[in-house]
Amino acid sequence: MQLVLQIIANGLLIGGLYALLAVGLTLIFGVLRVVNFAHAEFMMLGMYGAYWLWALYGLDPYLSVFLVTPVIFLLGVAVDRLIVRRSIGKPDVTVVFATLGLSIFLQNAALTLWRADIRSVSTFATGSVFVVGGVRLSVAMTVSFAVALLFALALWIFLTRTMYGKGIQAVAQNRRAAALMGIDVKRAYMITYSVAVAAAGAMGVLVAPIFTIFPRVGQTQIVTIFVIVVLGGLGSVPGAVIAALLVGIIRSGAGFLFGTAWGELAYFAVFLLVLIVRPQGLFGRRGAEVYGG
Amino acid sequence: MIALHEASITVEEGETVTVLGANAAGKTTLLNGISGLVPLRHGTILFNGESIENLPAHERVARGLIQVPEGRLVFPFMSVEDNLRLGAFTPRARVHLKSSLERVYDLFPRLPERKAQLAGSLSGGEQQMLALGRGLMALPRLLMLDEPSLGLAPLLVQEVMDRVARIRAEGVTVLIVEQNVNQTLKFADRGYVLENGWVALSGSAAELGASDEVRKAYLGM
């Protein structure tokens, strides 16, 4: 029983980390109809931000997150203006490969600038553990978990309770009509994209003390995040959160039962199955899968 | 009040003006050009004396230049009331949100009954009412209607036209594009006939309705 609880706790914690990435990715898709293949690269940049501030100035990641996140936000603004905005409404090939190109670019720019060396960061939280009812929870992961859920909640409230949030939803549902409501559609795109990638960057900072940092670290996450957002229904924020937690638990459970490698296979198989049987995802709206571009 | 050179059109305050023309004559393009959804190749648009052709769409909306687009384009996964609220997105309209909402609910009594329902689940006629109401929420100085009766059952066509006439009666300036030429000419003040992007003919509604050319080309008589 203890073991089962521990497996679930592990899954939930890691799922919370995924959630912060997945919420942003799903939001970008929902509003811009762009699958942001470069999403996890912003997490990688966030991790490097945390590393350099820590290595050069001894800044704790829990402080540097307030510096790095705005920088990544600005980077998001630039990327939106230069790349993403130009691909919106274009053929699938543009929409898919523009951000895929960005991902290759950022990954290798990091490789060229900072080499493949593996780096790591520590904070007071590294290695500290709470024990709740015999279940051990890493402090660092619990912090990131809490931030992820708070972010998702804040985003959800923003989208459904504020006028501007509803404006962004309006853009997601019909660009032309939204423009006719006086909504600055380009600005909505920019804000959506930048907020989402800034969240990925923040997540990078927060997990820097948990994972090691190297240029391809984003790649270790991105496919899992895709699985999550499709499972949750592309475009659905609550769906992404629930699916992230679910995937976390499935992975940790399947990994324990079948071994990591075959557990991995199992969950990709589930992913394919969901795509085939219920492409709108578990919580998505029917028809979303045929929106395409 | 408004001018689009090459296809030059003027709408004075308080007027109802209709644009007629065969398909592909450029009527929708004209409205979208005024709204800023499509860029103008050249020409100027003056709105209340201000040149606005270089402004983005949302800033034209902020100045009260409102379009109710062809095909209604309501936000399907949002409630009726949220759709209406979004109509008053601009700061100018937002301060009057409450009174506007009352006015719209008053004008379209079927909408308050369904205010919590998702707009996508409304029938076509109800959606058109919603789209009109949403347009009114923006407190238009000029309301542009693109084919408000398109795809509607005859019963609803009458209802929509009736509402448009009422909106007009409330003093809203209206520019309307409509294939239902007969009905439109009944309440319009003036009209333009567009051919291949050029204004081929213009005059009062009565003149146009009586013109042989118009009758032959557009009224099927």
Added chain:
Amino acid sequence: MLDVQNVTVDFVGLRAVDHASFTVEQGQIVGLIGPNGAGKTTLFNVVSGMIRPTSGSVLFEGKDLSRLGPADRNRLGIGRTFQVVKPFGGMTVLDNVVVGALTRGQSRSDARETARATLDRLRLGRFENTVARSLPLALRKRLEVARALATGPKLLLLDEIMGGLNPTEVNETLALIQELNSEGLTFLVIEHNMSAIMRIAEKVLVLNQGALLTEGPPAVITRDPQVISVYLGEPIEST
């Protein structure tokens, strides 16, 4: 020719078509009218095989279609257009129509001939090499008809092809329908333009909230108080 029997379509939380039954005879032009959301297009989708009915069946020339998809139904002779036009945007107008002709087993050169002839007939000949996406809406609607005609249908389902046309354009379209009908083509036509329907339809089906409200000759239908109250609003005078 077409026999729709007791068709019901349920969407999530919504009955779109409710036990609808009707027939279309060989050589007829039948109108299908009803308020927006009455289920007309859904019924078209059932007949053309785009969606499967929850219950009920569709027979075409006595053959049960329930196991056939849209492609096979088209090959049996059911052609259709779409309310929201669906051209093959990146293809030329000619190639759009060639696709229709090819599925009839014609060779590529024969298919091109058929396509050209069809385009000429619909006065689209001069747009042969035009990229379909760049055609104006009315011509795209006509292209849909051309494409469907190229498949050599016996029954053609037209979904609001006159919406957005001005009266003169409507007249042209009606003339074409009558001409094709005189050559033996059967039509089932969804249209809001009642005066147009009245001029060509032999029979009109009225659909309301998914169920067949009534059917009959146009002259009768337009005076039916039920039809007037749910759909027309006032009687239509024949012109």
Added chain:
Amino acid sequence: MKIVDSTPISPAAARITAAAVLVLLLLLPLFIRNIYWIDLGVTVLIWASLATAWNISGGFAGGLSLGHAAFFGVGAYTSTLLFLRLGITPWIGIFVGAVLAGLLGALLGVITFRLKGPFFVLATLAFGIVIHIINVNWRGLTRGAAGLLLPFRGGPQNMLFLNLWAYWYLALGLLVLTVGISAAIERSRLGYYLVALREDEDAARSLGVRVVRSKVVAAATSAALAACVGSVYAAFIQYIDPDSTTQFELSVQIALVAIVGGMGTTFGPVLGAAIVIPLGEILRARVGGGAALVVYGLLLMVIVLAAPNGAIAGVRLLVLRFRRLIQSRGATDA
């Protein structure tokens, strides 16, 4: 409203150009002595075939696959394993691999034919990863990451040559085959159907186009050809492992080559290989691996944003301009 006309380049002109290029490629061995260039040439030919294979489902049918490395891998592994375990020559193995991959492609086609846009992309991506995971972990069959070595036994009867030019001709033959099939499909009934399905599936169905059949045939053909390329690759390099056959990055590059050249056209992918592969090689040699990929990523972004129709569109434009120039000359002469 701007009405756009499309003036096609005459098929005869395209055919003559293709034949001229083919003659040139056949005669190339007479002029080149440096092994490096031959190796590069064979690599370009292999990539051209691979991108052409991808293009049949990715370009014509519009299903942007990010899982084609799976089929390439199936081809490479099938012919190699048949040779290693059962002593069956790759000349036969290549067909077995093609059939297997074709079946797999058909299966993928059947399960994904309904998906559009990013959903299709993600499904193929997941499929590719599943095959890769199996490849890495089914070590009893594939030897996992250790890879398989094709021992040099027998020579030509086993598709193993000492003379590199033999691979040149092998790869050239393969390219002629893939391009031939691709061209045949483009001009065939199926080609029309695929493009129609790509443009609007409902409309195509309503015109009698059988969706599943068309898409599955395209997917299977594409997969089978990719597998053939895999077998030839294995014979050429004589060592295969999961990283060089079924990795995700490989799938991306296959699509990239086709896109750069011009997807949805017969010769676009070939042109793409002739551009991308040497460019990658030059970049790698001049500026190093990481920086080369930086440029690669940039190139990908710029191409899809600025010229989503690929290099072949530029060539088309040049040809049309040139022809117009000649025509106007002729007009003034007359």
Added chain:
Amino acid sequence: MKVGIRRVMFFALIVAFVITGGHLFAGGAAEPAPAEEVGITTLRVGALFPQTGGMAFGGSNALQGTQIAVDLFNETNPHGITVELFDADAPDPATGTTGVRQLITQQNVDVVMGTFSSAVASATAPAAERLNVLYVETTAWAEGITRNTSNVLRTTISSGSLGAAAADFILTGLAEELGVAEADMRVALVFTDDEFGTSIADAAVGRIDDSPARLVVRESYPAATTSDLSSVLLRIQQERPHAVIHIAQVPDGVLFWRQAQQLGVDMPAVVGVGGGYGQEDFARPLGTNSDGIFNVVPPTSGSINVESLTPEAQNLLSELQSRVEARGWTQGPYTDWGFMGTWVFLNEIVPNAASTSIEDMMAAAANVNVDALDSITGFGFEFAGVDHENSGQNLRAIPVVQQWQDQRLRVTYPRDLAVADFINVPLPPWEERTQPIRQ
């Protein structure tokens, strides 16, 4: 007109076929000219290492070792032999194969040396074999490289011996230190699913299966994409093995330990094999928690007691060190292995070979006898003969067991090579540790 063009094209195609067909048959196989002279006066050496891409760092180190060995050999030149070095990049198998062909047919090299990467070597060594050229492997460990080929001399260790050594150490030295009988030993094996991990794991499994001990966990995972090893650790926690063999890269190595601490998974002993466990990047984040973690590797100058080497070997080492420094390079384990392998090949094999043919070289290699104390790496050289299943393998390249002590790797086993005693056997449980895993 049209017909005319078609006919011309057809004719041209036929001509092209005829010409090229003739060319193909006339050309035949590109056999390199056999060496006629008896004894070697000049030797053209091709060096094939990854110099770009993800493996560039280690590959360059190995290449630098080779370069220094060649320079030193040419300067001293006791045998009147001149060595010319040509290098080629090998970031992946396909490019590596091109490199081999180019080196052999364009630069006419007599021998190819490489390769750092096992995956690349698996393709390039057979490519050289096809062209009848000797391949000297100084730095790649995959078992198959010597097993599947007849032209390879490997101066360094093989993965099989690494895995076997790890298992042997656990079953003997470690079991004894833990006070557990061999038959009672429970071993867990966790490895990355790449060539490196699987080949070592296979050898370890073979050895454990032959012993009375039990393998209780056997888990692999993809090194590149793993972000969570908690399920593996929970399995370990459940099975309570006495020793864990973990074959890892750096990121997953660190992750494994961070999560072990977080989950409170106590392991009496953990034995890494090469890779991540041997690098500072691994130990740094672990801090004092790395004290007591074992690692099995071929020894290097950095890990052995240099004092015990012969004076000649010590001189050689300082020569290497000063040259590395002079050129602004950094010395790593691969520099040592690249250097020493090349050095032994040039000094002990080349002068004694009748020609550069594989047979003559192999024959000369059969007589090599270099003692461990004569080598800067701490292992000697003696090559398996042609009848051996691992023909050409350096049989004296035997790994040692190191242990992290105060952030330094020290050889602790076998005892006769040890520079330090065991510490922390068994590892203290997490409750007794004070330092979290950090820097």
